[in-house]
Amino acid sequence: MSGAASSQIVVEGLVKRFGTFEALGGVSFTVAGGEIMGFLGPNGAGKSTLIRILCGLLRPSAGRALVAGIDVAQDPEAVRKRIGYMSQKFSLYSDLSVAENLRFFGGIYGVPRDRIEERLRFAIDMAGLTGQEDSLVATLAGGWKQRLALGAAILHNPQILFLDEPTSGVDPQSRRRFWDLIHTLGSEGVSVLVSTHYMDEAEYCNRIALINRGRLIALGTPHELKQQALTGELLAIACNDIGAALSVLQKAPGVRDAAVFGNSLHLMVDNAMRRAPELTDYLAEHGIAGATATRIVPTLEDSFVYLVSVSSHDAKETR
Amino acid sequence: MRLRRIRAISMKETLQIIRDPRSLMIALLIPLMQMFMFGYGVNLDVKHIPLCTLDWENSQTSQELLERFAASSYFNMQKAAANHPDIKRNLDDGSCRLAIVIPADFSQRLNDSGSSTVQVLVDGTDSNTASIAANYARSVIAGFSTDEQTRSIERKGGVVQTTTPVDTQARVWFNEELESRNFIVPGIVALVMAIVGAQLTSLTIAREWERGTMELLMSTPVQPMELMIGKLLPYFIVGLADAAICLILAVFWFKVPFRGTLATLFLTTSLFLIVMLCIGYYVSIAIRSQVGASQIALLVTMLPTTLLSGFAFPIEQMPMFVQGVTYLVSARYYVTILKAVFLKGSGAAELAAPILFLALYAVGVSFLAARAFHKTLD
Numbered sequence: 001m002s003g004a005a006s007s008q009i010v011v012e013g014l015v016k017r018f019g020t021f022e023a024l025g026g027v028s029f030t031v032a033g034g035e036i037m038g039f040l041g042p043n044g045a046g047k048s049t050l051i052r053i054l055c056g057l058l059r060p061s062a063g064r065a066l067v068a069g070i071d072v073a074q075d076p077e078a079v080r081k082r083i084g085y086m087s088q089k090f091s092l093y094s095d096l097s098v099a100e101n102l103r104f105f106g107g108i109y110g111v112p113r114d115r116i117e118e119r120l121r122f123a124i125d126m127a128g129l130t131g132q133e134d135s136l137v138a139t140l141a142g143g144w145k146q147r148l149a150l151g152a153a154i155l156h157n158p159q160i161l162f163l164d165e166p167t168s169g170v171d172p173q174s175r176r177r178f179w180d181l182i183h184t185l186g187s188e189g190v191s192v193l194v195s196t197h198y199m200d201e202a203e204y205c206n207r208i209a210l211i212n213r214g215r216l217i218a219l220g221t222p223h224e225l226k227q228q229a230l231t232g233e234l235l236a237i238a239c240n241d242i243g244a245a246l247s248v249l250q251k252a253p254g255v256r257d258a259a260v261f262g263n264s265l266h267l268m269v270d271n272a273m274r275r276a277p278e279l280t281d282y283l284a285e286h287g288i289a290g291a292t293a294t295r296i297v298p299t300l301e302d303s304f305v306y307l308v309s310v311s312s313h314d315a316k317e318t319r
Numbered sequence: 320m321r322l323r324r325i326r327a328i329s330m331k332e333t334l335q336i337i338r339d340p341r342s343l344m345i346a347l348l349i350p351l352m353q354m355f356m357f358g359y360g361v362n363l364d365v366k367h368i369p370l371c372t373l374d375w376e377n378s379q380t381s382q383e384l385l386e387r388f389a390a391s392s393y394f395n396m397q398k399a400a401a402n403h404p405d406i407k408r409n410l411d412d413g414s415c416r417l418a419i420v421i422p423a424d425f426s427q428r429l430n431d432s433g434s435s436t437v438q439v440l441v442d443g444t445d446s447n448t449a450s451i452a453a454n455y456a457r458s459v460i461a462g463f464s465t466d467e468q469t470r471s472i473e474r475k476g477g478v479v480q481t482t483t484p485v486d487t488q489a490r491v492w493f494n495e496e497l498e499s500r501n502f503i504v505p506g507i508v509a510l511v512m513a514i515v516g517a518q519l520t521s522l523t524i525a526r527e528w529e530r531g532t533m534e535l536l537m538s539t540p541v542q543p544m545e546l547m548i549g550k551l552l553p554y555f556i557v558g559l560a561d562a563a564i565c566l567i568l569a570v571f572w573f574k575v576p577f578r579g580t581l582a583t584l585f586l587t588t589s590l591f592l593i594v595m596l597c598i599g600y601y602v603s604i605a606i607r608s609q610v611g612a613s614q615i616a617l618l619v620t621m622l623p624t625t626l627l628s629g630f631a632f633p634i635e636q637m638p639m640f641v642q643g644v645t646y647l648v649s650a651r652y653y654v655t656i657l658k659a660v661f662l663k664g665s666g667a668a669e670l671a672a673p674i675l676f677l678a679l680y681a682v683g684v685s686f687l688a689a690r691a692f693h694k695t696l697d
Contacts, residue, residue: 056538056694058696085538091531093335093532095334104327104328106327107324108540
């Protein structure tokens with residue numbers, strides 16, 4: 001997976017400042033050919049900024065980004081010919097039909113004339129829009145729009161795809177279908193860099209980069225991340241007053257981290273079997289009775305929350 | 320630069336024009352409206368000045384004088400006033416612009432001493448109209464005086480000398496009837512092209528920003544020059560259609576003589592259109608909002624074209640400093656060309672200087688517009 005020769009994207013110490021605000025604070029990673037790399041992080045973490053730099057839409061303040069072996073800051077036009085991009089906001093022309101949109105982007109990307117019909121057919125089939133070629137894009141439902149946008153982005157057979165939160169606001173079935181398409185592209189050798197804030201989607205990626213406050217806080221396969229993040233075992237606590245229980249448990253012996261998860265608490269402890277009864281007793285001593293503790297298998301979300309809280313904590317201490 | 324990309328952009332832009340009723344309306348209704356509004360509204364001829372009279376004498380002679388006013392097409396006899404307060408009221412409320420007061424001893428003094436006076440009261444609020452009206456009144460009275468003099472000499476048995484030592488024989492060229500509409504309507508064509516041209520393109524980049532399509536467009540390999548040419552091309556065609564509408568109205572509706580060639584008109588209109596389309600495009604890049612861009616475009620094209628192009632207000636009568644400024648207004652050259660092509664029938668050779676200036680202007684503005692677009696979000 002690594003090794004500069006097969007890397008389609010190489011990012012080294014990338015920094016982006018907007019005035020005094022540092023949106024990216026020295027990010028480094030590589031993406032190999034055919035690899036699906038997920039960028040996971042809260043809103044404002046710097047995901048869009050990173051993708052925009054890689055597409056040549058923003059100039060980096062420091063550091064270097066090579067896309068398809070080309071320095072983006074030096075020759076953005078050469079990069080643009082080799083990439084496909086889906087911006088966070090849907091950005092096809094809604095007053096144009098499906099076919100008109102695709103024809104437009106085919107022309108802009110210079111898809112050879114003798115191949116344009118074939119590529120159009122491919123994109124329409126892929127998006128599941130057969131028979132709707134002449135419908136105005138404005139009339140399409142969200143899932144179809146997203147797949148059409150993906151179709152428009154791959155008309156010219158780019159080897160690298162940048163997808164900025166492509167599935168936000170799309171129903172679960174459409175998301176599932178969208179990810180199937182991404183996997184097909186990956187298996188054909190296309191490198192995909194995709195940002196998302198859906199945890200379940202991150203599991204579909206070959207590798208995940210966790211990004212928070214403009215810094216990479218973890219990078220690895222979904223499995224590696226869970227291992228790396230969780231230096232203990234997880235307990236789920238169900239009780240009445242979650243807010244009060246959280247502040248009590250944060251000071252309890254053996255608890256490394258505590259966070260609210262829906263209507264329960266997730267605790268990272270050194271030993272789940274031993275701490276479960278201890279902690280329910282501890283809660284009772286502090287006036288919260290009837291709590292139950294069960295050991296759970298960590299999800300990516302658990303490690304994400306843990307890693308973000310650790311990195312935010314570190315950031316505060318170094319300040 | 321690739322033709323393929325220019326074609327793709329033009330095609331897309333054309334489809335968007337067809338599907339956006341607002342831009343089509345701007346393109347086709349505004350020229351019609353403006354031609355009629357300005358064609359009828361801006362009229363510098365002083366005719367049918369409303370006139371009221373106060374005849375204290377009411378003799379045959381005084382009535383003869385007043386009949387001369389009634390017969391003149393410059394005046395429109397309103398009513399006979401009964402007294403001075405009546406006249407004051409008429410001038411105050413604007414129902415009359417000019418009043419003639421004939422004294423009670425008018426014909427008597429004329430007979431006795433051969434000389435009498437008539438009072439002419441003029442509403443001076445519009446100084447231009449007032450001085451023209453006073454001049455017309457003076458010449459009507461002068462004509463009456465001459466005839467009256469002849470008659471009195473004849474009555475006394477004298478011989479009247481019928482020749483004047485020096486006589487002016489003025490002949491007006493190019494606008495023989497001195498019809499102000501003939502010289503204003505060609506100027507309106509420039510005004511319409513300026514307003515519509517810049518309006519059309521002022522929306523084109525701002526629309527991409529507002530609809531969120533700009534970011535994706537910038538991530539493609541499209542070159543700024545390709546984008547500009549591709550986007551302006553359909554509007555250039557629309558602009559020429561507007562020019563045709565204006566020309567047809569000018570010649571067939573307003574009956575303005577067209578003595579030049581269509582080729583000269585087409586060449587110069589194309590140049591002026593390029594200037595205006597590029598100004599609108601530039602504004603669109605700078606403002607990024609459709610409403611804002613369209614208002615700024617209106618401001619920077621309509622004001623200078625109306626006031627400083629010489630379309631209705633002669634440049635030679637402006638202060639020196641303002642005259643200097645008019646050289647920066649592209650419409651100045653186009654209006655000069657239009658008036659010459661319409662009324663004088665001038666060709667490209669006679670108009671080489673203004674055509675050259677217009678061409679330089681077009682090159683300069685399109686260069687600036689193409690360079691204004693940057694493919695980054697910073």
